[in-house]
Amino acid sequence: MNLESEKKKEIRGRVGASHLFSSLIRDPKAPEFKTKSRADLVYIVFPLIIAMLTLFIPGGKLSYSWVAFFLPILVTSSIMGKNAGLIMSTICIGVLFFYDRFFPSGVFVIQLSGEEPKFIAACIMYLISWFIGGLSDMEAQQRRGELNSRLSLEGLVNAVERKRAEEEMSLSGERFLKAYSASPNLMLIIGCSDHRVIDINKGFLNVTGRIRQEVVGRTVAELNLWTDLMAYSKAVMAIQEQEVIHNFEIKFNKKDGQWGIGLLSADTINLGGEKCILFVMNDISQRKKAEERLTYLSMHDSLTGLYNRAYFEEEMRRLEEGRHSSVGMIICDVDGLKLINDTFGHSTGDGLLVAAAGVIKNPFRTGDMVSRIGGDEFAVLLPDCDRQQVESACRRIAFNVKRYNEKHPELPLSISMGFAVRKGTSVSMLDLFKEADDNMSREKLHRSRSARSAIVQALMKTLEARDFITENHSKRLQGLVTNLARAAGLPDYKLSDLRLLARFHDIGKIGLADRILFKPGPLTAGEVLEMQRHCEIGSRIAQSVPDLLPIADWVLKHHEWWNGQGYPLQLKGEEIPLECRILAIADAYEAMTGNRPYRNAISKERAVDEIRKYAGLQFDPLIADYFIESLEDSKNNLIILDPHIINLRQ
Incomplete structure (x- = not known):
């Protein structure tokens, strides 16, 4: 780029060569004189030296007026070329002889005797002037040719560069328009004098929810565009002082009444001769919300807000x-x-x-x-x-x-x-x-024991309120297991824990959904698995309450089958605790003789037949025989009640 600039400057200097002669004649000290080449200076100085030497021609003396008369001839020849030098020399010689003829005493005091010496002196001066003028003319023609060629090349280069600059400007404008239109950032142009909106892009419309007709031509104050006008004024002042700002955080209003936060950058531009401000704003509302959320979570508990x-x-x-x-x-x-x-x-x-x-x-x-x-x-x-x-x-x-x-x-x-x-x-x-x-x-x-006991009591009341376990059902079941345990030969000190098991064995059902417990039809495979979880839930509850801790293991295993097809551990035979085997028979009988959401109650005789049928499969066969015998013995202490309604799934 520096070489091209120097060439352009040199060519512009050549273009001004046509004015050099008049400048030198008018003012030899003009600045253009300093730009002449060394050859030009030689052609000017050499005639001056010849003219000065004529003052000392042997055999005669030439006056200063003579030198002054011939000097323009020599200078003309050296600067304007051969033709100009010849014409000027001819004119000067004619004038010389004209004055010598009509003024014999001589205006130009020449002390040479006779016409021939004067004519010979004139011819010599003429030849010298013609020779120097010719040399100058050749150099001038060479320089003019070089100048013309360079001017032609410079014109071509200027034309190409001008075309390229126009294309680049057009391409740059096209790129700016595409970027302006397609940018997701908010972009708007505002007049500096009245702060009216001149233009907006699609990104502005998409973020603010406005339409173009209600924005263009209105002032930012009328649009209520900025949440804080003081912050906007501060940004405008910064633009006027610096002409450009970057990443100035500011709040803006949307059409729906909500506000957002943007990083504002701006610069001044000229649009149709008017000074305007181009605003480019990146919507960082979501980022700010995320930052605020992270800051909040770094100091607060996400569950309680404390x-x-x-x-x-x-x-x-x-x-x-x-x-x-x-x-x-x-x-x-x-x-x-x-x-x-x-x-x-x-x-x-x-x-x-x-x-x-x-x-x-x-x-x-x-x-x-x-x-x-x-x-x-x-x-x-x-x-x-x-x-x-x-x-x-x-x-x-x-x-x-x-x-x-x-x-x-x-x-x-x-x-x-x-x-x-x-x-x-x-x-x-x-x-x-x-x-x-x-x-x-x-x-x-x-307070731990009392607190847990209070929670368990509340859970039992909740079960009763939901009609999972009624008080009458609990009393009947406790009576059945007590009499069956005595028939099986259990000592009395174990009866209290067995009655506790009869009361709380299904406490885990408190954690099941009503849609499963009260479903009128058969359960799906997934619902069956969910139902079976009540044994594990009940066992964990019993483990956390000191009063229920002795029965926690029985609560877990009270649905195991004699043949190992029960749940949740698939225990079989005598691996199942005796208390669980007793409860299984008594609970099944009580459940069959009561109404369920998915079936009606059956008779006592049919219930006994079902127990006899599943003895050795679901029930301990020996305990089942004791239970049936106790029902048939009219002298036993077991009270058989009429069928009743309870809502409890096995």
Whole structure:
């Protein structure tokens, strides 16, 4: 590019050569004079030297007026060429002889005697002028030819470059229009003077939900385009000062009333002679929402919305370094959460945690920090609170728990609490946490059994409310298993656990859906598998409650068959606990003689026939014989009731 620029400058200098002669004549000190080549300077200087030498021609003396007369001839010849030099020489010689003839004394004082010497001197000067003019003319022609060729080449180059520039400009404009139209970014052009919208692209329409006719020609204030006009004004001022801005975060309004966030870049452009601003905005609304969500999740528990453990620990460090007069801490633990999860599933357990979060958070001030620090653990930090205030807060939590259980008796909430208070900085925040947690653990040990018992009692009431197990059904079944156990020779100390099994063996059905328990027709294969889960659910419930722990294994195995075709472990024969074999016969008889959603009750005689039929398959044959004999013995203590209605699937 530098070489091309230098060539262009050189050619432009050649183009100005036609003006050089007049410049030299007018002002020999003109700048153009300095641009002449060395050959041109020789052709100018050499005639001057010849003219000066004529002052010292041997045998005569030539006056200054003579030199002054011949100097234009020589200069003309050296600059304008051979033809001009010849014409000028002829004219000058004629004038010379004319003056010498009419003015014998001589205007030009020539001290040569006779006409011949004067004529010879004139001829010599003429020849010198002609010779120099000829040389100059040859050089001038050569330079003119070179100049013409270069001018022709320069014209061609300029034409090609001009064409190329026009094509590139056209292509650039076409590319800009395509990018402007197809860009998903919001692009709009606004006038600098009145801030009216001159043009918008499809990306702007798609994001804002507007149509072109309602935008173009209106001001940004009329459109209510920017949520914060001060931010827009700040952006415009930055453009006026810098003429370009990049990634300026700004909120914009959409047609539906919602707002978005964009990264705004802008530059000034000339459009039809008017100075305008081109705005290009990248919609980062979704990205900002994701960032805000990540920021929120980094500090909050996603389930309860409370602060998480990470934020709790950070707050502890802040309070450690602060100058609070006192700091209180309360640790809360939800009792029986595992039992709820095992019985109803984790979705029900999560719902109980959300309820607990609301109950715990409700009594506290805005500045108090409530967080979930574990699966079933919550913590509260109370800056500038004394012991009395912390105890009062614990009482408010207990009151909220009681009020919640009154509204939700089907699944009671139980929370164990412990607290500690630090005065000054004598105790570290970590030690304060340990003290509060130890106090909570001690209370949990005291109330754990009663809390679980309360949950189990609530579950049984729920079963009865759903008509899964009625009180009469439970009493009849307990009577059947007691008499059968005695007939089989079990000692009395085992009868209490057997009666407990008769009452709670189907407690796992609390975790099953009504669509399965109350389905009027046969169950599908998938529903059968779901139904069979109640043994495992019931066993986990019994394991979590100390009062039911002795029967937990029996609850798991009470649907095993004598031939190994039962569930869930496919035990057979005497691998099945005796208590489970007794319960299986008594429960089957009670179920057959009562109505079900999928069938009506059958008679006692037919029920006995079914037990006899499945003895050795489903039932222990020996226990089955004892049961049948006990029914036929009119002297036994077993009371056979009339058929009754219960809604319980085996």
